Every structure is written in structure tokens, then in C-alpha cells.
Amino acid sequence: QSALTQPASVSGSPGQSITISCTGTSSDVGGYNYVSWYQQHPGKAPKLMIYDVSNRPSGVSNRFSGSKSGNTASLTISGLQAEDEADYYCTSYSTSSTPSYVFGTGTKVTVL
Amino acid sequence: EVQLVESGGGLVQPGGSLRLSCAASGFTFSASWMGWVRQAPGKGPEWVANIKEDGSLKYYVDSVKGRFTISRDNAKNSLHLEMNSLRAEDTAVYYCAKHPNTYFDYWGQGTLVTVSS
Numbered sequence: 001q002s003a004l005t006q007p008a009s010v011s012g013s014p015g016q017s018i019t020i021s022c023t024g025t026s027s028d029v030g031g032y033n034y035v036s037w038y039q040q041h042p043g044k045a046p047k048l049m050i051y052d053v054s055n056r057p058s059g060v061s062n063r064f065s066g067s068k069s070g071n072t073a074s075l076t077i078s079g080l081q082a083e084d085e086a087d088y089y090c091t092s093y094s095t096s097s098t099p100s101y102v103f104g105t106g107t108k109v110t111v112l
Numbered sequence: 113e114v115q116l117v118e119s120g121g122g123l124v125q126p127g128g129s130l131r132l133s134c135a136a137s138g139f140t141f142s143a144s145w146m147g148w149v150r151q152a153p154g155k156g157p158e159w160v161a162n163i164k165e166d167g168s169l170k171y172y173v174d175s176v177k178g179r180f181t182i183s184r185d186n187a188k189n190s191l192h193l194e195m196n197s198l199r200a201e202d203t204a205v206y207y208c209a210k211h212p213n214t215y216f217d218y219w220g221q222g223t224l225v226t227v228s229s
Contacts, residue, residue: 003156034214038157045207045219046149046157057217089156093214099171101147101159101214 004029004090004104011110017078020107022090023071028102030071034093037066037075041086049088050075077109085111114138114218116208121223128198128227134191134208134220142166142186145211148193149219150204158204161193162211175201198227 005023012018022029022037029035033053038046048057050066053073063078073092077084090104120132132148147162161172161182170182181194191208203226209216 036215045221048215048217051215091215097174100173103157103159106156
């Protein structure tokens, strides 16, 4: 149950687009369309932003989008805004041992 | 409005026990998988355990198998995590999360568990 790999940090200017990658294996990211993404501001609980690779929950801005290719999933934030500055984590269903869920290492997004 | 409120955290010595609870409201509790996710200080979240709607299926991360037990009381809309043989590495904020399918759509505010002598 190793953590999924994400870049430690990504930055961009307001209005720009950024993409965060999330790399796993064929037992998790590559094997299932069950990748979700969470945004976490300091001292707060994580908030669901994307589920099942590319679906947005009600109330989440359409500036957030998700995709997947092979063992790597991606979260794109377009039209970057100051309130997007936060930590972002991916998660995937995994069958590396018993059915389980594995989180990513996390990416700090900085709005310049 | 979905609300999840955790309780039961605190300071415990290594080898000790603690029971976490989560009070749920605003949705049909008995129709949803539920889970616990923890986050150690300065680290990313880690899935701990989840339980099926009727309690008939339970899964755990390898590091807590045999030490933690997840349970639920659908009559009281409550979720529990019984934690035994606690170790320093179990120190974390523990979140209760609604877990409809393959994701966690609502989270509580978390309860801090500190394992230290």
C-alpha cells in the first residue's frame, strides 16, 4: 500500500492553468477509474473536488477538471485564483492487498 | 446538511486504548458506507478503515489490522473506531468520512489522537 506519487509543489499566477500529476500502478490508478482529488486548506478537513477520475461534485467550480492516462491521473485547475492556494491530494481504490484506498503524497499549490 | 462530528480523541500512553465516535446527521446513515481517515502532523491523509452499510464488511489498512476495530450503530447514526495497542505512529487527526462509493464526499472536523508517554 505505497503512497501515490505527486509533485511536492506547483505554482502559477492568477488566471493561469496548472496541472498536478498523480502516479500509481496497475493495481490502483491504472486498474480502476476510481481516482478522486481533495483540496485541503490549513487546519481544515479535506474537501472532495473530483471523483471517479473526472466527475465534479455539485458546488465545485468547473475550473477544476480531472483526467487519467495509464497509471497517471491529473488534476487541472484553470483560471487560477488566490483561494485555490492549498494542499491537494489524490486517492485511488487499490487491490494491492485487500480492497483499500491509497492517498497521494500531496502537492502544495502556490498562487504567485 | 450533512454533518459528521467526531469525539473521543485525546492523549494516551503507548500500548493504551481509545474509542473514537462519529455522530452523523443530514443523510441516510444506514444507506452509506463510512470510513475513518487519519492525518499525522505535517503529513498527508491515510485511509484507516471502512465499513459497509449494514456492517457486514470491514476493511483495514495493514498497519492497524488486529489492533483497530471499526463498527457502526445504524439505530443511533453513529460510527466508531476502537483502537488498542496504540503506538506513537498512530498519532494523528482522525476524520470520520461518508464514503458513498469509491471516494469520501463529506468529512468531519477531526479529532486529535496523541500517543505519548
